Amino acid sequence: MPEPRFLLLSDVAAxxxxxxxxxxxxxxxxxxxxxxxxxxxxxxxxxxxxxxYIAGKYAETAAWVRDNPLSDRETD
Structure with a gap:
């Protein structure tokens, strides 16, 4: 059975x-x-x-990680 095209907000939340x-x-x-x-x-x-939306959030997060590298203090 194919997935529904439209989701309830509760489905999105899940x-x-x-x-x-x-x-x-x-x-x-x-x-x-x-x-x-x-x-x-x-x-x-x-x-x-x-x-x-999810793909955009992955790209946004990847850019943030790239622009905010871990400092030595955070890797300990």
Whole structure:
């Protein structure tokens, strides 16, 4: 069975191992693209957008690590 194209915020939270509230703030703050659907305006995150977000975070972290090498003090 194929994975669903759109995820609930709770599904995203489980994938990222963070709280539902953190995902909601990521969406509302524009950090993670999402859409509102239905009469009650429920949020959905497209799986492809979540994967792009994760890839971006890997790149962001790699740049940070490159720009902030460990000092001798931190390796002891």
């Amino acid at each position: 994938e990222l191992n963070v709280s539902d509230s953190q995902v909601y703030h990521m969406v509302r703050g524009g950090e993670l693209p999402a859409i509102k659907i239905g009469g009650r305006g429920q949020w959905r995150v497209e799986r492809a957008k979540l994967e792009e």
